[in-house]
Amino acid sequence: MRLKPLKLLTKSVVLMGLCAVLFLMLCAGELSQSFAASSSKQVQPAGKLAFQFKTPYFQTRLTETSPWTELKAADYGRAGERVKAKSGLGELALVTTDSSGDYWIPGWYTTQAAKSIRETAPAYVSIAANAKLSLTPDSRLKWAQPNQGMKLIALANWKDWVGVMISPREWHKDDKVFRPVLLWVNAKSITSKEAVPDGILTRSSDVPIDVARELTEIRLDLGDSAAQVQKLLGAPDVKERSANFAHPGEAMKVGTTWRYERPQAQFTISFSEQGKLMGWKWILPANEKLELGVYPGSNYGFAYDFIATPAAFTLNSQPVWKNQGNLNYAYLVGSTDQVLLVNGDDGGFSGMHHDSSIYAVDRNSGRKLWQVDAGFGIFNIALDRSRNTAAVYTEYDPAKKKYEGRIRELNLKDGRVIWEKQLSQEQQVRMYAVKDAVLLYRIPALDRDTGSLTVLDRATGKQKWNRTLGGKQRVLETAAEDPYILIQEGLRLRALSPENGKEIWSVTGKGEAEQDPQANAYFSFGNVRLPLQPQPSSRWFLVGGQWMLLDTDSGEVLAEYAWNRQERFETTNNQRYILVQRSDGLTDYDSSKVKETILYDVFGQRSIWSLPGKAVSGMFDQDRLYVVLDGLPAAVDRYKGTLLWQMPLSVRQSANPYTLDEMAKTRFAALPQHLLLGYGSDLLVLGKQDGQVQGRLKDVLMAYSEARYRNGIEGLLNITGNEIYIGSSNGGLARYNAAELERLLR
Numbered sequence: 001m002r003l004k005p006l007k008l009l010t011k012s013v014v015l016m017g018l019c020a021v022l023f024l025m026l027c028a029g030e031l032s033q034s035f036a037a038s039s040s041k042q043v044q045p046a047g048k049l050a051f052q053f054k055t056p057y058f059q060t061r062l063t064e065t066s067p068w069t070e071l072k073a074a075d076y077g078r079a080g081e082r083v084k085a086k087s088g089l090g091e092l093a094l095v096t097t098d099s100s101g102d103y104w105i106p107g108w109y110t111t112q113a114a115k116s117i118r119e120t121a122p123a124y125v126s127i128a129a130n131a132k133l134s135l136t137p138d139s140r141l142k143w144a145q146p147n148q149g150m151k152l153i154a155l156a157n158w159k160d161w162v163g164v165m166i167s168p169r170e171w172h173k174d175d176k177v178f179r180p181v182l183l184w185v186n187a188k189s190i191t192s193k194e195a196v197p198d199g200i201l202t203r204s205s206d207v208p209i210d211v212a213r214e215l216t217e218i219r220l221d222l223g224d225s226a227a228q229v230q231k232l233l234g235a236p237d238v239k240e241r242s243a244n245f246a247h248p249g250e251a252m253k254v255g256t257t258w259r260y261e262r263p264q265a266q267f268t269i270s271f272s273e274q275g276k277l278m279g280w281k282w283i284l285p286a287n288e289k290l291e292l293g294v295y296p297g298s299n300y301g302f303a304y305d306f307i308a309t310p311a312a313f314t315l316n317s318q319p320v321w322k323n324q325g326n327l328n329y330a331y332l333v334g335s336t337d338q339v340l341l342v343n344g345d346d347g348g349f350s351g352m353h354h355d356s357s358i359y360a361v362d363r364n365s366g367r368k369l370w371q372v373d374a375g376f377g378i379f380n381i382a383l384d385r386s387r388n389t390a391a392v393y394t395e396y397d398p399a400k401k402k403y404e405g406r407i408r409e410l411n412l413k414d415g416r417v418i419w420e421k422q423l424s425q426e427q428q429v430r431m432y433a434v435k436d437a438v439l440l441y442r443i444p445a446l447d448r449d450t451g452s453l454t455v456l457d458r459a460t461g462k463q464k465w466n467r468t469l470g471g472k473q474r475v476l477e478t479a480a481e482d483p484y485i486l487i488q489e490g491l492r493l494r495a496l497s498p499e500n501g502k503e504i505w506s507v508t509g510k511g512e513a514e515q516d517p518q519a520n521a522y523f524s525f526g527n528v529r530l531p532l533q534p535q536p537s538s539r540w541f542l543v544g545g546q547w548m549l550l551d552t553d554s555g556e557v558l559a560e561y562a563w564n565r566q567e568r569f570e571t572t573n574n575q576r577y578i579l580v581q582r583s584d585g586l587t588d589y590d591s592s593k594v595k596e597t598i599l600y601d602v603f604g605q606r607s608i609w610s611l612p613g614k615a616v617s618g619m620f621d622q623d624r625l626y627v628v629l630d631g632l633p634a635a636v637d638r639y640k641g642t643l644l645w646q647m648p649l650s651v652r653q654s655a656n657p658y659t660l661d662e663m664a665k666t667r668f669a670a671l672p673q674h675l676l677l678g679y680g681s682d683l684l685v686l687g688k689q690d691g692q693v694q695g696r697l698k699d700v701l702m703a704y705s706e707a708r709y710r711n712g713i714e715g716l717l718n719i720t721g722n723e724i725y726i727g728s729s730n731g732g733l734a735r736y737n738a739a740e741l742e743r744l745l746r
């Protein structure tokens with residue numbers, strides 16, 4: 001009997017809940033009915049409203065005295081979408097969205113009457129001088145035309161009312177894009193009408209770009225068919241593979257992107273494999289500042305790029321072959337004369353990922369030979385060119401959905417397992433290689449903990465020896481071309497024999513032990529690896545407070561450069577020269593405050609010249625040094641340091657201080673008369689003599705994932721002889737013929 005009051009209370013709560021639900025439904029219905037009747041009474045709804053037609057979101061509540069400048073949409077609500085209503089006032093409701101906060105909407109668009117709106121083919125119309133434009137049909141909110149005789153574009157009908165497009169007076173301000181709205185006029189007030197010809201973005205169209213842009217805003221929507229889009233826009237100039245539409249963790253979904261290219265603007269629009277609209281982007285000249293990825297509302301499928309560099313037209317370039325991977329990013333990581341090794345990555349934030357892979361591609365045909373999936377776990381790969389094998393370490397098995405560390409030595413040509421070894425997961429493992437051996441380095445969690453080094457015979461996978469490492473001992477990354485294991489502890493770097501662990505040579509640095517910046521995920525300081533070439537025997541190492549160019553065979557110090565906390569350097573394609581970036585101030589190096597770049601001769605131990613600003617990705621070609629200078633491709637006289645040309649920039653201000661820094665996605669590749677460079681989302685072709693943009697390669701989408709700068713710089717663009725290999729951010733790896741590409745450009 002003691003439980004009876006509790007049962008009664010429970011029943012009361014349930015009853016109150018049902019009443020609340022009915023109350024919300026009644027409130028929403030009351031509000032919808034009040035809109036239909038154009039009531040001026042204030043209603044306090046607490047339910048959800050459903051849009052029956054594309055509905056404008058206004059940042060402020062409109063009145064009859066609202067200036068024309070307020071007639072602009074911050075976003076649209078799509079037909080069928082539901083939003084929570086907070087309050088109503090006359091014809092307007094204050095609603096809250098899940099992604100963008102609160103807006104005012106014309107409530108009539110949530111009524112059954114709005115279901116009868118019919119879109120019509122775009123037509124130029126003129127209206128009578130005394131006619132007013134209404135927020136909705138029969139609305140009490142009306143505005144006179146700001147300019148008598150202005151030409152409008154009719155886009156919809158409802159009974160004897162015509163919906164006309166109204167352009168925002170100021171459509172782009174700060175980091176916001178405002179969209180056109182539909183106002184209504186009685187059909188009797190239409191004095192003239194002329195159809196807007198189909199194909200508003202074809203080269204023969206006389207529709208102004210701004211009008212075409214507004215029509216794409218208000219008329220195109222997710223899910224529209226390619227046929228609908230082509231009727232409005234016309235046939236595209238170029239068709240390419242799209243970016244990946246899938247979310248992280250989902251199977252890759254790639255469709256088609258159409259490009260419309262004009263001197264004053266470019267427009268891309270993407271479709272799924274089923275031919276349904278997935279998103280679009282306008283690429284326009286920046287007026288005040290460089291801005292990328294500006295979204296006109298909450299749907300990230302629609303975007304604007306306001307660029308400050310020259311627009312690039314698409315070149316009809318064709319690859320020798322193209323391999324399509326199953327993850328977003330394809331980075332070249334190694335090669336032999338017959339096989340290419342590629343790292344696939346889905347591009348998770350901050351270097352994380354749901355899926356990653358290592359796969360082999362036939363160098364002559366582009367055919368995939370085999371693939372190892374690593375899921376979201378850590379993996380390493382060690383190529384042995386002399387054996388035509390690759391050792392692959394994975395800590396996670398995505399097929400079994402569990403952590404299961406193992407190493408497999410694979411035949412490069414067919415992926416056949418030569419030997420395999422299971423590992424425990426007690427500590428984090430890194431796998432490296434030296435000549436005839438594979439190294440397993442168990443990393444200590446803290447300096448006071450211990451790690452270990454296990455050496456395996458490359459031919460059999462059997463253990464040669466094992467050694468416990470102190471917490472401050474670090475095994476450095478090496479490759480199969482290196483003869484010795486490299487272990488660093490404080491100021492000392494030692495080379496050990498892989499056969500027995502005996503010390504072969506050692507070097508000792510000076511000063512305090514500094515952290516090696518080569519591990520920084522956002523830069524390519526120090527050595528740059530070239531996937532089409534074997535690991536060089538001489539490389540830079542930071543030993544204590546001193547940079548040393550070491551011959552790893554003999555331990556000979558070939559050159560030195562003193563550590564400076566305000567400096568970082570990059571190597572060039574000439575071992576003799578490095579580019580030293582020196583930042584301003586008294587603190588540590590700051591990449592956003594680099595005041596000068598110095599070309600330094602490491603063997604002559606002298607500065608050749610200095611250049612104001614930050615120069616990266618240096619490549620010598622005859623008497624020139626090509627660099628990316630303050631984010632812009634440039635050519636410098638290699639002997640004098642004088643600037644010969646730099647890509648022009650229409651505006652200097654940028655919405656993000658790092659935008660220009662992040663534009664270059666690759667190193668340079670040199671043809672006889674031209675340069676290739678991944679820049680923005682394109683693979684650009686530049687003239688060597690003047691830096692003029694000659695165009696962009698067709699069907700190449702260029703980017704690296706966040707915290708994968710070095711992967712992009714090293715793996716997205718590589719050239720050797722007549723072969724050019726280009727990775728991408730939509731899973732493609734392509735081979736181009738350098739001579740054929742040069743002939744096309746002539």
